Amino acid sequence: NAGVTQTPKFRILKIGQSMTLQCTQDMNHNYMYWYRQDPGMGLKLIYYSVGAGITDKGEVPNGYNVSRSTTEDFPLRLELAAPSQTSVYFCASRRRTGGDQPQHFGDGTRLSIL
Amino acid sequence: QKEVEQDPGPLSVPEGAIVSLNCTYSNSAFQYFMWYRQYSRKGPELLMYTYSSGNKEDGRFTAQVDKSSKYISLFIRDSQPSDSATYLCAMREGGGGKLIFGQGTELSVKP
Numbered sequence: 001n002a003g004v005t006q007t008p009k010f011r012i013l014k015i016g017q018s019m020t021l022q023c024t025q026d027m028n029h030n031y032m033y034w035y036r037q038d039p040g041m042g043l044k045l046i047y048y049s050v051g052a053g054i055t056d057k058g059e060v061p062n063g064y065n066v067s068r069s070t071t072e073d074f075p076l077r078l079e080l081a082a083p084s085q086t087s088v089y090f091c092a093s094r095r096r097t098g099g100d101q102p103q104h105f106g107d108g109t110r111l112s113i114l
Numbered sequence: 115q116k117e118v119e120q121d122p123g124p125l126s127v128p129e130g131a132i133v134s135l136n137c138t139y140s141n142s143a144f145q146y147f148m149w150y151r152q153y154s155r156k157g158p159e160l161l162m163y164t165y166s167s168g169n170k171e172d173g174r175f176t177a178q179v180d181k182s183s184k185y186i187s188l189f190i191r192d193s194q195p196s197d198s199a200t201y202l203c204a205m206r207e208g209g210g211g212k213l214i215f216g217q218g219t220e221l222s223v224k225p
Contacts, residue, residue: 042120
């Protein structure tokens with residue numbers, strides 16, 4: 001059982017480049033999330049999805065886009081990379097029913113914009 | 115004022131010590147309270163979960179929620195070097211609500 005898988009694990013981008021961070025889960029979870037984690041700042045929600053075809057903005061969506069064409073996949077797109085987007089990005093998923101359902105996290109993508 | 119505030123740490127204790135980690139919050143609608151543990155270069159993993167007020171114990175870990183004071187705590191008894199990690203509190207309103215995380219406290223348990 002792989003859980004939540006994120007690729008790539010590390011990436012260095014130049015300012016203005018674009019890239020897609022991949023996230024896939026094999027637990028048939030409806031809810032999926034993208035967070036960024038900066039030192040001493042906890043986790044900030046970028047975008048989330050409650051099911052295929054449905055996405056919504058979180059706390060810090062500017063500069064990012066998402067899509068959810070299948071239950072399993074929830075890619076995060078950076079169109080014009082900026083130094084402020086240097087961070088560790090985490091994808092998470094959870095079951096829809098039950099408030100006690102935990103979020104399952106991937107191991108993150110470490111992204112540097114130079 | 116941040117919605118969730120967590121003691122910043124870092125915290126360094128000797129092996130066997132009792133550790134207390136704390137968070138305060140401002141939103142009285144929060145009902146679900148969680149503690150996540152995050153090892154270096156890994157994603158967070160759920161450690162403890164509590165619904166509404168009260169205590170919950172799991173082995174060496176005890177989670178407490180005091181909704182009247184808007185204060186939650188995680189106690190670790192007989193701390194071990196393997197407990198060295200960053201601990202994040204998190205909470206949300208209803209079952210479908212978004213999780214709001216604290217800043218995280220880095221704990222180091224020295225042998």
